[in-house]
Amino acid sequence: GAVVSQHPSWVICKSGTSVKIECRSLDFxxxxxxxxxxxxxxxxxxxxxSNEGSKATYEQGVEKDKFLINHASLTLxxxxxxxxxxxxxxxxxxxxxPQSYEQYFGPGTRLTVT
Amino acid sequence: xxxxxxxxxxITVSEGASLELRCNYSYGATxxxxxxxxxxxxxxxxxxxxxxxxxxxxxxxxxxxEFKRSQSSFNLRKPSVHWSDAAEYFCAVGASTDKLIFGTxxxxxxxx
Numbered sequence: 001g002a003v004v005s006q007h008p009s010w011v012i013c014k015s016g017t018s019v020k021i022e023c024r025s026l027d028f029x030x031x032x033x034x035x036x037x038x039x040x041x042x043x044x045x046x047x048x049x050s051n052e053g054s055k056a057t058y059e060q061g062v063e064k065d066k067f068l069i070n071h072a073s074l075t076l077x078x079x080x081x082x083x084x085x086x087x088x089x090x091x092x093x094x095x096x097x098p099q100s101y102e103q104y105f106g107p108g109t110r111l112t113v114t
Numbered sequence: 115x116x117x118x119x120x121x122x123x124x125i126t127v128s129e130g131a132s133l134e135l136r137c138n139y140s141y142g143a144t145x146x147x148x149x150x151x152x153x154x155x156x157x158x159x160x161x162x163x164x165x166x167x168x169x170x171x172x173x174x175x176x177x178x179x180e181f182k183r184s185q186s187s188f189n190l191r192k193p194s195v196h197w198s199d200a201a202e203y204f205c206a207v208g209a210s211t212d213k214l215i216f217g218t219x220x221x222x223x224x225x226x
Contacts, residue, residue: 004157006157032212034213034214041221042218042219043204043216043217043218043219044158044204044216046213046214049212049213091155093157093158095158097212100208100212101146101148101163101165101208101212101214103160103214104160105150105157105158105159106157107156107157108155108156108157110155
């Protein structure tokens with residue numbers, strides 16, 4: 001149980017284009033989903049917290065206009081990297097939370113911007 | 115402010131040896147504490163968690179951790195390491211608003 005999927009698992013895009021990453025909780029409902037970014041050999045950095053049906057809460061320093069988050073249902077959240085640039089290349093991980101402090105992580109999405 | 119420190123960046127052990135990964139936290143109230151494991155290119159898998167009660171917590175894959183309030187520690191242990199345990203291990207503390215604050219991770223290498 002408590003399976004979270006991410007799609008795509010890896011994506012290569014050209015600079016200036018936008019990329020959408022999906023995060024789905026497959027066997028439970030998640031009132032809250034989290035988006036993290038992880039640089040090579042580093043820890044996870046929380047980007048934003050999203051609650052179903054409301055606007056995401058972004059961490060300090062994260063550009064909300066660049067990283068658009070939508071949490072349309074209790075099982076789906078999307079992260080759109082708009083006008084991507086090479087510095088946005090990273091490993092993006094989502095987690096879904098059915099209740100407080102219970103987070104189940106997706107397998108991650110490797111984004112490479114050329 | 116809440117924080118988590120994992121003092122060891124990289125640990126190498128022989129297969130079959132015992133393991134202890136250190137984690138220290140800073141939090142004003144009773145913390146919610148977690149250990150996660152991450153294999154290369156993968157997401158995180160929860161090994162165990164501590165919310166309250168018995169300070170010795172059993173997890174999956176033969177891991178356990180002990181909460182010591184006096185030392186602000188939540189060290190992860192395993193009596194006999196298997197080659198498949200090689201991975202990155204993250205300690206985390208539950209902060210306000212349901213967020214998790216992660217440590218910088220410890221990379222475990224296992225030699226045969």
